[in-house]
Amino acid sequence: MAIINLANPSRFLALATRTIPWLGGLTLLVFAFAINQAMSAPDDYQQGATVKIMFLHVPGAWLGMLGWLVMTVAALGTLVWRHPLADVVAKAAAPIGAAFTLMCLVTGSLWGRPMWGTYWVWDARLTSMLVLFLLYLGVIAVWRTVEDPSRAARAAAILALVGALDLPIIKFSVDWWNTLHQGSSIFRMGGPTIDPSILIPLLIMALAFTLLFATLLLAATRNEILRRRVRAMRLMQASAAA
Amino acid sequence: MLAANHLGYIVAAYVAAVVVVGALVGWVTLDYRILRRTLADLERRGFSRRSGSSAAAHAGPALKKAREDA
């Protein structure tokens, strides 16, 4: 359907309420299949069974970045196309993206423990994800400190855009910083070529997580619309009783 | 780094993932339920109890408009 009529909050609410259960069900289905595939995947010759953590770690990283991509597109929606739902989607995406980035960091740390003997190594990829996580917290902080939603939306949108521009630079500079100092991290995360027997379960897990992300985003956006509605009705309540 | 089977860490990782996903799902559903209740309460109460139906009536159409463009 055209994006235009999605712009009307009530129609979006009705659509969301209908699709969320189906999407949730599909997510569960794909997850069941993915978990099964992941568990039956062979151990990696080098990392042993801990490769199974990769099935959580890598999708977490992808969703972390996907979340920021969603926020960037929503930011353009807010600032350029003036789409009424854009800022609501951006506000909904921030905590979800942050949560998956956190999952990526935690699983990465648990994956590194048996390899390097420490919970955290300033490996290039892990460090970039940490900076991304801090950027997410910054955007959430903007939403939580600016009271007026439209002002908060514009501020968060600009931060998302600037973040989107800065992330590749951060990625590059962290890589350079890491290789420059070439400290103790002797082991590169997830070797260059991944054996198909591991790649397929990984892709299915990634699909399952992406569906989960979509369901959560839809539900969180619906919540934000309802929150806006509560706010509008409270304003109405104040003015009516003036 | 031997290819030992670090079951503990794998379980910990999956527990962490379940915790994060569980928190997200819990937060979204709880938030939805609270918002539904607040909305129902606001609608049922109309606006200020003291001003009775008149304010609610005159605010009725405004209320519908608020629902549209919120």
Added chain:
Amino acid sequence: MRLAAVDLACRRGARDVFAGVSFAVASGEALTIRGRNGAGKSSLLRQVAGLVRIAGGQLTIEGGDPELTIGEQAHYLGHQDALKSSLSVAENLRFWAGFFDAGSTDLEKPLTAVGLGGLADLPAAYLSAGQRRRLSIARLLAVKRPIWLLDEPTSTLDQPAQERLAEFMRSHLTGGGLILVATHGDVGLDGAQELRLDSSFSRSSECGHGGDG
């Protein structure tokens, strides 16, 4: 209870705001303070409230609670409303009632009296300027203090709210309280004493005058 000032003087920074101001207000009486902007109406009220240092003269109170200062027996309604936008109407009033040791009083009555009865759990951010001022006035009703110091209380109030305020002031006076109100217009208090602060008092010594009245 009797509040008396003799040759009261006030300096703000290098400027003499006013000097030689005397008045006496007993229970059940009101004093209307008039004067141009910058004549020091607010400074006089803040001096009585104990918020501004008294540069000269005496300010005494007879009767009332001997242990308490004048400020601790007074309500001050300034230009600002002392409300927190992220707290609800009820939370704001509950805080001030709790802070002024009247925690257990019923808040519904003052809120309804100022016409905010139905908005108890509405965040103060949504209130209009007039509603915020009426919420401050509710503080005066919720906590019983004999002296009211009102600084242009009607500035953001509409006509019905002003009449309601005049009604509150009259009942406060008949209840034995006393009121000092700085205003430009009429606040509906007939029989109140008048005190005119005109700028002839405020001699600006070395540098030019600054700051508000």
Added chain:
Amino acid sequence: MTPLAAILVRDMRLSVRVGGGALMGVLFFVTVVTLMPFALGPDLVLLKRIGPAILWLAALLASLLALDRLFAADHDDGSLDLILMGRMPLELVVAAKALAHWLTTGLPLIVAAPLIGLLLDLDAPAEGALVLTLIAGTPALTFIGLVGAAIAVTLRRGGLLLAVIVLPLTVPVLIFGVAAANAAVGGTVPFGTPFTVLCALSLASSAVGPFAAAAALRQEME
């Protein structure tokens, strides 16, 4: 509810609501600690050795962060005038505000510190020492910062001035905090000595702080 409880509950509620500064301290703390390795290099051996120092410096700066709004917010909306006209002594009111600030800024720091310590590869004894020293040290930071906030309340650009006023005053807390945190990991000094001095600093500042802050507020009011 007593006046002190009213102030405590209100300040806590304000800092948690939208616009409040509750978790800002922790966010700043995490960011500062994350920045250090970018400057010092990813070498865990080095980071482990100066870990406690980095964490303590970050905690010190983080706990000052939310302080400048402590009185300025009340001053700007007129609440400070009414607080001065309350029957509760100002010293107790200021102490209640300090407690509210510590609960919303200091405590989250103490909870977050061990997790962030993992980034600098701190081992268990170092983490334990870090938490202990933060528990003993953050009250001192809050009460010293309290005085700075009271002095800076009516001044324009008070926030900037606050850091300049307060940081020198917190030097002893930093010295003994880091000394105690390092002592637990090794080194000549036993853990007890710097730790007791740190506790003494906290007790002293919690006694002097409110009086100095209340006096400063009264001075500022004209």
